[in-house]
Amino acid sequence: xxxxxxxxxxxxxxxxxxxxxxxxxxxxxxxxxxxxxxxxxxxxxxxxxxxxxxxxxxxxxxxxxxxxxxxxxxxxxxxxxxxxxxxxxxxxxxxxxxxxxxxxxxxxxxxxxxxxxx
Amino acid sequence: xxxxxxxxxxxxxxxxxxxxxxxxxxxxxxxxxxxxxxxxxxxxxxxxxxxxxxxxxxxxxxxxxxxxxxxxxxxxxxxxxxxxxxxxxxxxxxxxxxxxxxxxxxxxxxxxxx
Numbered sequence: 378x379x380x381x382x383x384x385x386x387x388x389x390x391x392x393x394x395x396x397x398x399x400x401x402x403x404x405x406x407x408x409x410x411x412x413x414x415x416x417x418x419x420x421x422x423x424x425x426x427x428x429x430x431x432x433x434x435x436x437x438x439x440x441x442x443x444x445x446x447x448x449x450x451x452x453x454x455x456x457x458x459x460x461x462x463x464x465x466x467x468x469x470x471x472x473x474x475x476x477x478x479x480x481x482x483x484x485x486x487x488x489x490x491x492x493x494x495x
Numbered sequence: 496x497x498x499x500x501x502x503x504x505x506x507x508x509x510x511x512x513x514x515x516x517x518x519x520x521x522x523x524x525x526x527x528x529x530x531x532x533x534x535x536x537x538x539x540x541x542x543x544x545x546x547x548x549x550x551x552x553x554x555x556x557x558x559x560x561x562x563x564x565x566x567x568x569x570x571x572x573x574x575x576x577x578x579x580x581x582x583x584x585x586x587x588x589x590x591x592x593x594x595x596x597x598x599x600x601x602x603x604x605x606x607x608x609x
Contacts, residue, residue: 383538411596420585420601421539470538472597482527482546484597486539 379405381473383487390461391495398456398490400471406451407473411484412444415468427454461494468492497522499588501600508576509608516571516603518586527589528569529597530560532582539585545569556580576607 380403390396400410409428413421425441427433427448435441443465445457454473458465471487498521508514520526527546531539543554550562560571569586583604587597 381538409596421599423596423598426596468536472539483529483541483544485541486531488538489536491536 379403379473379475379483379485381407381471381485381487383471383490385490386488387491387493389493389495392462393460396458396461396492398458398469398471398492400454400456400473400487402452402473402475402485405473405475407454407475408451409474410448410454411472411474412446412454412456413470413472415470415489417468421470424456458492461492463494466492466494497588497590497595497598499586499598499600501584501586501603503603504601505604505606507606507608510578511575514573514576514580514605514607516584516586516605518569518571518600519567520569520586520588521567522588522590525591527591528560528562529587529589530554530558530569530571531585531587533585533602534582542571542584576605578607578609581605581607 382401384399412424415421423436424439425433425435427446429448429451433446448454468489470489472484474484500519529544530542533539543552545552545562553559558573583602585602586600589597
């Protein structure tokens with residue numbers, strides 16, 4: 378299957394700082410990327426959907442000024458958690474879906490980023 | 496609105512026995528249905544999907560799932576469980592017409608004992 382990478386895999390930061398997480402589709406062009414958040418022993422909650430070159434669409438309850446999403450190219454999306462606080466600590470997972478061929482229907486997931494805010 | 500229900504938090508089976516992880520869904524149109532597996536502190540790995548065609552779908556690692564439109568179900572099955580199958584399993588749905596992101600069930604922990 379298609380490969381999605383995510384970096385960093387783990388980050389610890391102080392409260393009030395900003396953290397950037399990168400998501401890359403390595404072997405296909407991702408016209409649409411998604412960002413999910415997962416709390417311990419819970420399901421994935423969709424945060425936002427982004428299409429290359431356009432603004433992200435955020436789910437209800439997700440602060441767009443706090444979780445900045447940039448989908449600058451067909452292989453790269455970034456999530457920046459601004460002014461992070463302890464309640465932002467979570468497992469963040471990106472996902473990508475291609476614009477044609479085998480990748481069209483299937484969302485492929487990155488390995489996740491464990492964010493801990495002290 | 497789309498939704499997915501996984502009624503069991505945990506499924507326990509002995510190695511070598513068949514396993515079933517249940518999933519029911521709700522969409523306004525026709526569904527795309529998926530199963531993913533997640534190992535601790537890892538992302539999700541794609542197992543299989545139903546888009547159209549044969550209701551019985553075969554996927555990775557010997558898993559299969561059967562789409563049942565009348566029961567709006569998409570249960571995951573494997574004829575003979577392995578200890579290495581122990582993980583967290585997620586069912587997900589997407590409305591074909593809506594073209595939206597996948598919506599996930601809460602997940603079912605599968606525990607296979609030796």
